[in-house]
Amino acid sequence: MSNTNSLLADPEILRELIMDHYQYPHNHKLKEDDRYMMKHMASDSCIDDIKVQAKIENGVIEDICFDGVACTISTASTSMMTDLLKGKTTAEARKIMQNYFDMVDAKEYDGDILEEAIAFKNVYRQANRIKCATIGWRAMEELIEESEKGNE
Amino acid sequence: MFDVEKIRQDFPMLRNRPDLLYFDNAATTYKPQAVIDAVCGFWTGYTSNVERGDYETAVKADRAYDHTREIIARFINCEPKEVVFTANISHSLNQIAFGIGRWLKEGDVVLTTEAEHASNLLPWFRLQEEKGIRIEYVKVDRQGVCHAEDFRRAMHEGVKVVSMAHVTNVLGSLQPIKEIAAIAHEYGALVVVDGAQSVPHRPTDVKDLDVDFLGFSSHKMCGPDGVGVLYGRYDLLQKMDPVFLGGGMNARFSSDGSIIYKDAPQKFEAGTPNIEGVIGLGAAAEYLMSLGMENIQAYEAELRAYFAERIAKLDNIEFYNPDNTSGPITFNARGVFAQDAAGYLGAHNICVRSGNHCAKILHEVIGTDQTIRASLYFYNTKEEIDRFIEAAGNITLENAIGIFF
Known part of the structure; x- marks a missing residue:
């Protein structure tokens, strides 16, 4: 783990990660499957327009995917989110998400559990881009809330 | 004679923030002391x-x-x-x-x-x-x-x-x-x-x-x-x-x-x-x-022509409205999402606007949704355009992401 950590401290590597996730986003195709819930994020600004889908069963996030027109920060942060939260329980996902939101709000956070998403640690310096860095994550948060409501 | 240096003295924003290059005049304009x-x-x-x-x-x-x-x-x-x-x-x-x-x-x-x-x-x-x-x-x-x-x-x-x-x-x-x-x-x-x-x-x-x-x-x-x-x-x-x-x-x-x-x-x-x-x-x-609206129009036409001639020469820039003689310079940096490019310019104290500019059905005409708009007013100068061109020439995906590190 310490090896990975030192790599993730290198700004060059972090920049490459963002570029890579932007140019070749992971899980970047929506599914035609009604077991997936979907959240369309398009009303916040006139620029980003993305759809996030998740299959959550018995409190476990089995799959996440997304699609849409968005900037590098929106696309890459959402792509990393899909990698990071897939396979996690909703409780684990909530903990990771809270750390991520704390990081982009320049609060205290646990970097270790954020893995590649640590690449967005400086986004708070460009206040106008915080929305971009959180759009996919907020979609996922809402999907988890919906799934929990459904299970009650 | 349109004395732009004298005119700039009328605008506190230009005096107080000489570091900024304000090219977002189609969105709003600076106010003179009067x-x-x-x-x-x-x-x-x-x-x-x-x-x-x-x-x-x-x-x-x-x-x-x-x-x-x-x-x-x-x-x-x-x-x-x-x-x-x-x-x-x-x-x-x-x-x-x-x-x-x-x-x-x-x-x-x-x-x-x-x-x-x-x-x-x-x-x-x-x-x-x-x-x-x-x-x-x-x-x-x-x-x-x-x-x-x-x-x-x-x-x-x-x-x-x-x-x-x-x-x-x-x-x-x-x-x-x-x-x-x-x-x-x-x-x-x-x-x-x-x-x-x-x-x-x-x-x-x-x-x-x-x-x-x-x-x-x-x-x-x-x-x-x-x-x-x-x-x-x-x-x-x-x-x-x-x-x-x-x-x-x-x-x-x-x-x-x-x-x-x-x-x-x-x-x-x-x-x-x-x-x-x-x-x-x-x-x-x-x-x-x-100042005279005719004088403003003539000076801005000169500025815009100067701007258009230079931005058209940048290989990394796609320039959408070279033939128009008024209004904003509208462009994209090739391979860079408009907001990322505007963010790069913003990080260099250059104020422009990205987006679809509240004209969402225009993309059918120009073939793109998002653009960057650099819009001038009579208090802008050729020196500012030179500074802008230098920065715009450096807009690449790497540099646009680089502002976060």
Whole structure:
């Protein structure tokens, strides 16, 4: 783990990660499957327009995917989110998400559990881009809330 | 001789923030000291409400407010009573569409273009939904220009309203409004002009253009925010119903529900208006006229040509409107999302705007959704353009992401 950590401290590597996730986003195709819930994020600004889908069963996030027109920060942060939260329980996902939101709000956070998403640690310096860095994550948060409501 | 260095001294924002390169003038403009003094003068010397004041400062406020009508009348060549103050041009266009909407019937056509700002489309969309009118679009070319011959072909007896921008907000296309108005009037259609991007930059003569309605915003011409103008031909204003009802716009009303409106323009100004804003707008129009609108237009044309020639040479830039002679320089950096590129420029203290600029249906014309708009005003300089070109040449995906590290 310490090896990975030192790599993730290198700004060059972090920049490459963002570029890579932007140019070749992971899980970047929506599914035609009604077991997936979907959240369309398009009303916040006139620029980003993305759809996030998740299959959550018995409190476990089995799959996440997304699609849409968005900037590098929106696309890459959402792509990393899909990698990071897939396979996690909703409780684990909530903990990771809270750390991520704390990081982009320049609060205290646990970097270790954020893995590649640590690449967005400086986004708070460009206040106008915080929305971009959180759009996919907020979609996922809402999907988890919906799934929990459904299970009650 | 247009002494831009001397003019720049009039603008506190330019003096206080020499680090910034402000190329977002199509969104809003900096304010000269004369406008700031006019607004503060009202706040510090004669704050009062307008209308029927029986004391000295109220009379002074009333006169200053109405004096702006005379200034605007000189500015666009109309009668002072044809000048209605609104909150912004969106308000002006909503009032116009609401008022005209009451004269239209199902199947009547509003003819416009696909290059319009949302504020000149959505109010008409509502009439389509509520009254069953029809919206038709006249063809524009790749630079967004609506040619008079295409316009003539699109005209027919069913068209009751023609509504378009004099200069469009994304591509800066200058529409031949005078010819368009003449053709529209042959068919008895009303002509509505969105002057948001034209009135601040060139002489405007509503009599010469022969338009029936014109809207524009104060803040895009060095005036305060929250004030717009609605010009209307007086006979039409007198016939038109106001959107807002309330104090200041009625002559009398009684418990049986009958209302007698005041005459235009007061009929359209319900409630306490933005008094300091209107006074500031008067100062802004006086300031522009002291520089001379012809001089402003000529200087900006020179700046734009200088800018266009240089940006066209950058290999990493796709430049969408090289042939237009007015309005913003609209572009993208190849392979970089517009907001990322604007963020890169922003991180270098260069202020531009990215997005679809409230013209969401334009992408069908230029083939892209998001663009960056660099828009100039008369206080910008060739040295600033040189600095911009240097930064724009460095917009790459790597550099755009690099600002986060």
